[in-house]
Amino acid sequence: MALGVFVDPAVVDLPDGHGIQVMQLLSPGASRDAFYDLGDIKLALSQTDAAVNAYQRAAEADKTWGKPVLALGRIAMTKGDLAGASKFFQTVITVDPASPEAAQAKTLLAQITK
Numbered sequence: 001m002a003l004g005v006f007v008d009p010a011v012v013d014l015p016d017g018h019g020i021q022v023m024q025l026l027s028p029g030a031s032r033d034a035f036y037d038l039g040d041i042k043l044a045l046s047q048t049d050a051a052v053n054a055y056q057r058a059a060e061a062d063k064t065w066g067k068p069v070l071a072l073g074r075i076a077m078t079k080g081d082l083a084g085a086s087k088f089f090q091t092v093i094t095v096d097p098a099s100p101e102a103a104q105a106k107t108l109l110a111q112i113t114k
Contacts, residue, residue, distance in 0.1 A: 032059075035061060036058040040071075043075070048075060066102055070088070070092050070101040073091075073108065089106075089109040
C-alpha cells in the first residue's frame with residue numbers, strides 16, 4: 001500500500017446477512033465527491049454522525065460547493081435543529097448561489113421560517 005493512503009474497513013459496514021463489506025480507500029487528498037458519497041452511504045445506513053463527518057469533509061474540500069452543506073442542513077432539520085438548519089441553508093445560498101442546491105435551500109429556508 002502506498003504511503004499516505006489508509007484503508008478503513010469500518011468506513012462502510014453493511015448489515016449482517018448481505019454478504020458484502022465495502023472497504024473505502026481514502027487518501028488525505030480524497031475528492032469532495034468521495035466524501036459526499038460516503039456521507040450518503042452512512043446516512044442510508046442510519047449512521048448520522050458518520051454522515052455528518054463525511055459531509056463536513058466534503059464541504060471543507062470545496063468551500064464553494066453547496067451540495068454537502070445542503071445535506072448538513074437537511075440533517076439538522078430532521079433533528080429539529082432549525083437554527084442550525086437555517087445557517088446551513090443560508091451558507092448554501094451564499095457559497096453556491098446559482099446551483100440547484102441553492103434553490104432547494106431557499107425553499108427549505110422558507111419552510112422553516114414561516
